Amino acid sequence: MSKLIIRNGRVIDPASHLDAVRDVAIEDGRIAAIGQNLEAAGANELDASGLIVAPGFIDMHVHLREPGFEHAETIESGSRAAAAGGFTSICCMPNTSPVNDNATVTSYIIERAERHAAVNVFPIGAITKGSAGEQLAAIGLMKEAGIVAISDDGRPVMNARVMRRAMETARSFGLPVIDHCEDLHLSAGGDMNEGVPSVRLGLRGIPAASEDVMVARDILLAQLTGARFHVAHISSRHSVEMVAFAKARGLPVTSEATPHHFALSDSEMPPYDSNYKMKPPLRSTCDVAAITDGIVGGAIDAIATDHAPHAGSEKMQEFEQCPFGILGLETAIGITLERLVHPGKITLMRMIELFTTGPDRVLNLNRGRLATGSIADVTLFDTQRSWTYDVNRSASKSRNSPFHGYTFRGGPVASIVGGQVAWAADHVAMGLPTAS
Secondary structure: OOEEEEEEEEEEEEOEEEEEEEEEEEEEOEEEEEEOOOOOOOOOOEEEEOEEEEEEOOOOOOOOOOOOOOOEEEEEHHHHHHOOOOOEEEEEEEOOOOOOOOOHHHHHHHHHHHHHHOOEEOOOOEEEHHHHHEEEEEHHHHHHHHHOEEEEOOOOOHHHHHHHHHHHHHHOOOOOOEEEOOOOHHHHHOOOOHHHHHHHHHOEEOHHHHHHHHHHHHHHHHHHHOEEEEOOOOOOOHHHHHHHHHHHOOOEEEEEEHHHHHHOOOHHOOOHHHHHHHOOOOOOOOHHHHHHHHHHOOOOOOOOOEOOOOOOOHHHOOOOOOOOOOOOOOOOOHHHHHHHOOOOOOHHHHHHHHOOHHHHHHHHOOOOOOOOEEEEOOEEEEEEEEEEEOHOOOOOOOOOOOOOOEEEEEEEEEEEEEEEEEOHHHHHOOHHHHHH
């Protein structure tokens, strides 16, 4: 394999608390050395002056749609979007067709990823068969096949007894349980957050309480079973408070937030624009502030995109009829810099932690750190470069983003996966070896 030296970048690694201008040498897919004025004999060089050099970013919540919905996304296209967004590892949810509820589907995803993915792909298995919420899936066999967590994301487990059994089983296999926390009875028929904007638009609302009651239930079940419980795409202030309460008492509870939930509120939603329809929905400005506070204070462990591609024919329906979900992979770094780092709400070290060691602690991926001997997954980004997101040039097969046309200050520059450049912006790509 080729050698690569990343020169003169500001290396920030939360795992080792390193924040200094250093060279990073990569050889045979691993970090060979981190230091100053490293030897360059026979190595390709990347000048990272003015750039941040970080451990490879991890997105622990994406939808790759394959198998079954390849018209919206594939493992190949979704992984290329991830690389273009600065991610080197992604974890794909099981709501495919067939559902990833058995070792055969898990193995299929892993084999397809090994052949076609631009980044590392880690499957998440279903909690229940068909994600129907009734019978447990083949959790042990899926663990042997390679899943890193279980979740019925998008179809929450309504039966508390089934969820208890799932947590007990997951604990025995050392897997975290990731739940899309939503009481389907409270949210039934809703299309956006319940509040003044929903009344003005004449749309049925989804109350924040539909999330809160399920977060409370699952925290209690985690306390009962000792299982590791992770709240997916947390969106309400009361849910953040409950997670902080659980953490303060030493419970194995973690959570993630999406960029759109700390960047946008329901009051900013253009009327009936399906690119702003997601679940959980955009919440109130108070909830947005609480998500930010949770990130600052530590109640929230990771930033994840909930990348949810849908074909144009599906999103170009009446608002009440179109599916929930938006793209997220290519804009996550830009949004986080704009909304959290540049205003001084969090440091670059904290931002990188939320994309690296945070998700790694939840999922035990053995990724998300820069150290001699570690796998050479590296993310490079610029905190100042101005760029405009054009969804029509996205690597994704879908185009459903509310951030089309938005100009960001700062964004991804290159993604290096196992020592190979999976993606690089045009101004740094010249002469660099890319992954085949």
